[in-house]
Amino acid sequence: MVKHKQIFIDSLIHPKKLAAYRLLTIGKTIQYVFLLIAILTIYPYIQFLTGVTETSFNIQGLTEYVKDIQWLLxxxxxxxLTLSSTILLFLIISVYAYVGVVLLxxxxxxxxxxxxxxxxxxxxxxxxxxxxLFSILNITSIFSNLPGILITISILILASTKYPKIPRKK
Known part of the structure; x- marks a missing residue:
């Protein structure tokens, strides 16, 4: 059985092995996706806990109300955060999968x-x-997503080359 650590390493440095992982069970793949969701969720949640995002509450009454119910927040x-990250990541994966089918x-x-x-x-x-990383470095623009998109599509292209060829009709 393949461990998540091995899948993580292979997805970073061995993109051609990803074609072999297409035969993984869907449960193992979804477990891996939830690990990525945890990575995506941890940093914004830490920001929320430390009060980095608290500057958006400038109204005095609202600030006091938030302090009263902070245990609930x-x-x-x-x-x-987990729910929104889950929906977004599954949607993005689905779009990339469609692009991958077109590539195939x-x-x-x-x-x-x-x-x-x-x-x-x-x-x-x-x-x-x-x-x-871009979130930690506080880089937010439309162009900050472009490297991730290009890298993901490149990895999909490399992985697609390892899928079996369609036999030619005689």
Whole structure:
């Protein structure tokens, strides 16, 4: 059985191995996606806990109200961050999987959406790490997402080359 650590390492430095991981169980792939979601959620939650985002509450009455119910806000914020990260990441993986299926057709490779979804779920590792890094460095612009998109598509292309070829009709 493949460990999450090995999947993480292979998704970072061995993109061609991701095609072999298309045969992983969907449960193992989803576990890996939830590890990425945890990575995406931890830093914004720490920012919330330390009060970095508290500057948005400038109204005196609202600030006092927030301090009164702060014990309730922390679990609610964690649930909200996790839920939004989950929805967003699954949506992004699904879009990349569709792009991967198009790549498979263009490259005359055999594969289904479910296989490409698994590959895309692993290929998104670099993009996830870059998102966290840009968040830490406080870089937010439309161009901060571009490197992650290009890297993920490149990894999908490399992984697609290892999918089996469609046999030619005689």
């Amino acid at each position: 922390y679990p609610f914020a964690l649930v909200l 057709k263009l490259m005359h490779r055999r594969g289904e959406y479910r296989h490409m979804w698994r590959t895309a779920a692993l290929a998104i590792t670099w993009s996830t790490l870059l998102t966290v």
